[in-house]
Amino acid sequence: MKIEYVDGKLLKDMLISGANNLENHKGLVDKLNVFPVPDGDTGTNMSLTLASAVREILKSSSDNIKDIGKAASKGSLMGARGNSGVILSQLLRGFSKSIEGKDKLNTIDLANALKEGSDTAYRAVIKPIEGTILTVARETSEYAVKIAKKEKDIKRFFEKLIDKANKSLDKTPELLKALKEAGVVDSGGKGLVVIYEGAYRALIGESIKKDNYALDKEFNKEANISTENIKFAYCTEFILESNKITSDKMKEIVEKYGDSLVVVGDDSLIKIHIHTNNPGLVLEEAIKYGQLNKIKIDNMKVQHENRLIEEYNEKVEEESKEMKKYGFIATAMGKGLASIFKDFGVDYVIEGGQTMNPSTEDFIEGINNINAENIIILPNNSNVIMAANQAKEISNKNIIVIPCKTTPQGFSALLAFNPEADYVSNERAMKYALSNVKTGQVTFAVRDTNINGVDIKEGDIIGIGEGEIKKSGKDKKEVTLSLIEELVDEDSEIITLFYGEEIDEESANEIKDIIEEKYDYLDVELYYGGQPLYYYIVSVE
Incomplete structure (x- = not known):
């Protein structure tokens, strides 16, 4: 059947299906590491970045294309991890900007959006390297623009697009010597192809599912709820183990008992989240079909009041602190290294690095937790620098990112710091120190x-x-x-x-x-x- 346009609902399904497909294949993408080391994490970083975009999309019930695009852009921007994740967030940012004002998307709209995404990602990288995800995105989008005017069927358009993306991916070892020596294609490019393939599956009505994607996400929806607006007081969560009922049927049964209902899973494991005034009735309905476990019931009104008190106390304490001239954020892999950074006077240590790259949002959280005129970030990993710089662009504070690629470089930079000097002199001295180790x-x-x-x-x-x-x-x-x-x-x-x-x-x-x-x-x-x-x-x- 010919498909002539993508509306908001289908776009949302395509993004979620692409995210699920990447999550299902992230291990494969992780293994496409140039070095044969055990910490390949490109697939994981891209998946976590896209998962953040999906979470932002699911916060809204809107099927408006502009809203979906903005949510995907915001979510991926804050959740971006690693260089590949930051580039993916920029691809989504450009795509989102291009589709603003559209009620539905034809092949020309999609081609232009992919091209804008590629252009945005290239602009975000200081020295773009060919043979990477950037190449696959650019060549695919250029091809999309070339065929869009003649190919009006979006199904055929996507099939040709994916074929081009795979051909571009297969060429990456010819463009990047390190890939050819290692005998692998580019991992970021492979991740992008997997996303395209997942989106295509939603387009033809065969959306990719993920066993535990929604089970692990989207169940912390109580933040920022005012007590007056809480109609149903008890946040009730549990897992139903059953092969007697589907998640859709379970949703129909319990939806009458409250709101904020999320029912996800497969035919043997279903997780239910609901705000209700009668948690016992919900549990009674579910137990008819199998075993219940991980039952959790919270009184949101009490939680909210306690949270307000805690936030007020934290705010008073923070405001009472005198603003320092300098504050530090460092990424550290291991408790021993984290402890050493703290001994050096680092205010906020993000535990991550080789095995788990921190997100842009992790850095923003650190920035917001430091009361200082100038905040110096030490990424201590080449795959973390882009996320740190993205946080710098978002923040309205004076942020200095020292591009240290290793932990020893981070320590060397700290030793070069002079608390009496201005931030320009310190940035210069700390960057120079990187070459001394x-x-x-x-x-x-x-x-x-x-x-x-x-x-x-x-x-x-x-x-x-x-x-x-x-x-x-x-x-x-x-x-x-x-x-x-x-x-x-x-x-x-x-x-x-x-x-x-x-x-x-x-x-x-x-x-x-x-x-x-x-x-x-x-x-x-x-x-x-x-x-x-x-x-x-x-x-x-």
């Missing part, structure tokens, strides 16, 4: 590959120095010592070792003793970092 990381390989002439087998211990794989072997100690030897030169003065959560103190001290004996002219320091996946992080200054 070398970073090494020791982890394990998750697949066979050969990079920079280093032959790597799955399970090997690998040493990464200054962003390049330098060593591979079977023994953690040998690889660590060999990596340090690679990093130390005649200008080196200090070696600092941060050992991870899988390394015991005795083993770490054994390596420290060997380093001190070999480099008796250098200072050697050892700290518990507690970082996951990385046995050691090495700093050489």
